[in-house]
Amino acid sequence: xxxxxxxxxxxxxxxxxxxxxxxxxxxxxxxxxxxxxxxxxxxxxxxxxxxxxxxxxxxxxxxxxxxxxxxxxxxxxxxxxxxxxxxxxxxxxxxxxxxxxxxxxxxxxxx
Amino acid sequence: xxxxxxxxxxxxxxxxxxxxxxxxxxxxxxxxxxxxxxxxxxxxxxxxxxxxxxxxxxxxxxxxxxxxxxxxxxxxxxxxxxxxxxxxxxxxxxxxxxxxxxxxxxxxxxxxxx
Numbered sequence: 466x467x468x469x470x471x472x473x474x475x476x477x478x479x480x481x482x483x484x485x486x487x488x489x490x491x492x493x494x495x496x497x498x499x500x501x502x503x504x505x506x507x508x509x510x511x512x513x514x515x516x517x518x519x520x521x522x523x524x525x526x527x528x529x530x531x532x533x534x535x536x537x538x539x540x541x542x543x544x545x546x547x548x549x550x551x552x553x554x555x556x557x558x559x560x561x562x563x564x565x566x567x568x569x570x571x572x573x574x575x576x
Numbered sequence: 577x578x579x580x581x582x583x584x585x586x587x588x589x590x591x592x593x594x595x596x597x598x599x600x601x602x603x604x605x606x607x608x609x610x611x612x613x614x615x616x617x618x619x620x621x622x623x624x625x626x627x628x629x630x631x632x633x634x635x636x637x638x639x640x641x642x643x644x645x646x647x648x649x650x651x652x653x654x655x656x657x658x659x660x661x662x663x664x665x666x667x668x669x670x671x672x673x674x675x676x677x678x679x680x681x682x683x684x685x686x687x688x689x690x
Contacts (some may be wrong), residue, residue: 494594496675496677498678498679500678505663506683507667507681507682507683507684508619508667508669508679508681509681510677510679510680511678512679513675513676513677513678528675551627553619558676561632562631562632563621563624563632564621565621566619566621568618569618569619575587
């Protein structure tokens with residue numbers, strides 16, 4: 466079945482450093498969503514990407530959808546302690562009409 | 577809007593007991609999802625409903641799990657009998673067809689089966 470992998474699994478950065486997480490699917494995706502889950506919290510929707518090669522920005526966060534629509538990335542510029550949490554991508558499989566969540570990247574920001 | 581409301585927030589039960597988790601989706605959302613989250617397996621989709629009808633329950637672990645959505649504002653996930661390996665955080669989420677705003681997750685129910 467479809468698999469969505471994320472790397473790295475964990476990332477510790479110093480406050481102010483940049484951070485990137487990568488999402489890779491075994492199949493072509495119709496669209497991809499990104500979520501953030503704070504420790505002890507629930508996933509919160511960040512953004513959806515639909516078009517091949519699409520790039521969207523939210524303040525210090527930059528999201529990109531690959532040209533082949535099989536991969537995506539989230540880049541955070543100048544991390545802050547408020548960025549701590551686990552970032553999940555969720556790829557939409559039009560065959561099963563389901564979002565498959567990635568394995569997540571846990572970000573820790575050291576002050 | 578109060579968001580997706582789940583109850584209880586925490587549940588501790590003994591092995592073999594029946595457990596019922598409850599969810600109230602956001603009004604107007606026509607999709608409802610039940611997820612389970614564990615360290616080992618991450619976020620797993622158990623079942624989802626569209627307009628109160630179960631569409632895909634292929635993620636339900638086994639016959640001990642059942643889910644219902646009797647109306648647009650309420651859903652339950654039942655485990656009977658519960659086992660220690662069912663210990664996890666169970667999330668309910670709702671969304672609409674266009675999905676442009678993603679899914680809204682509830683705060684989850686942390687289930688511990690001892």
